[in-house]
Amino acid sequence: MAVPTGIVTHSRKVCSLYKRALRNLEAWYDRRHIFRYRAVLLRQRFEENKNVNDPVKANELLLAGEKELFETQHFQPKKFANSPGGCAFEREVIPPDWVLDYWHPLEKAQYPEYFARREQRKKEFVAWWEKKYGKPDPKDLHH
Template structure:
């Protein structure tokens, strides 16, 4: 992901680069203690340059950081399972609406107002369907 200078401040671009670098380290190191050690080294590298006052130097450091990240990127980025493009993304399919109709009456009794309104809306929906699609 390349930064868009017009949309983000320099600070936001550096923060984005830092986050991408840490995520890249997560992909390279699967053992937590090794990852944390490498993350601390990465943080030290960022902290070393945080007091640079010259804007041109800061821009050049940012460009070099993105270039280094590009060259050292992992070939298979680790993604959390439930995030988009993760291995378990949208695997928990929500149950269909009609499944609630098969609840036991004792279960329905726990939510009387919901099921009263639900029955009313079902009757309205059936009436609307008959108006639209009946052949009379």
């Protein structure tokens, strides 16, 4: 997962707050029709303040929303199964590509076309890398 490094705009913060508030409602109300009713009320609260042009007032509203979300957060929020914290997170680990380099030659012999193409692509990648970034200095490799 990439860590955001740029400046987060006010509108992005509001969208994030809205989405987290919706997920919080989803955790509290498991009956779909009640959740939808609460979601419409939540959307109405956001729509009432969408045209606030004063940055100080807009920031105050955002901070108040963050505080309210913190105070009303569910004690056991729902998590998607494959998301961090979910019941199936990293259950099926996909092995990295370099594992194939450690196959025994007899195993590689069962798939000759694949490994021939793979070696060719590795050479093309090294050539592309050296063209873009230059060859590594041998003196720097020993440190």
